[in-house]
Amino acid sequence: RILMRDGRLVPGAGASEIELANRVTSFGGKTAGLAQHSIKRWAESLEVIPRTLAENAGLNAEDVVSALYKRHGEGDVDAGVDIESETDGVRSIKETNVYDSYASKDWAIKLATEAAISVLKVDSIIVSKQAGIAPPKQSGHWDDD
Template sequence: MEWMKKLGYGGGATEIELAKQITSYGEICPGLEQYAIKTFAEAFEAIPQALAENSGVKANEVISKLYAVHQEGNKNVGLDIEAEIPAVKDMLEAGVLDTYLGKYWAIKLATNVAITVLRVDQIIMAKPAGGPKPPSGKKDWDDDQND
């Protein structure tokens, strides 16, 4: 099948590259859009962060190294989970690859969930609260102290 031939780099390489490029795009956007885009980009760090934590290395160090290497143009470098210290290596040489469809659907579905949550939150925030008004007679009615 043709779709099975499409592969991407594993080890968090694809996610860091996406985060880097989305952040770059966010830099040119004004106002709240910039904040939303940068936060969306930051969410892509979750995969390499989880890989680092599960392999027993410090996630912050690995993510910093990944960004530095990707900034130099090495798009295929990801987390080396076999190293005992925070390290990165070429995922193509290591044979660590992910399917395009797996990445595509993971990103698409996660984004759809986030959008749905934001829509529900907007509806809840916009709707005035109903129900009975709180009693105004007793002050400090829920204090546990007996006077």
């Protein structure tokens, strides 16, 4: 159904996430200040998908993620987790034909980021209350007229 709305596909098996993490980490390295840490941590969070795929396939997740970064660094942007592998756990998506919907990836990343931001906002309010600082003012509910 989603392919009828947006037929674009991206490499699956964690290939898109590792490539995005690689590019975001590179961008974070060029950013100054505290924002650099946040950007690099967000990029690191993208490793969850390939790491989970590797673990569920019974592979060593650390080795697979390292091999993915190596292959992507060499320009093989289609390298993803090969769950049937008996060697390094990495294979080109062109060989396996594993693709994901662009729209579903886009929404998953947006929603996960929004959820993390919401948790951080709540945590910030709790910490400010414990420190005796007034929490930031929230705009009223739209139905409070």
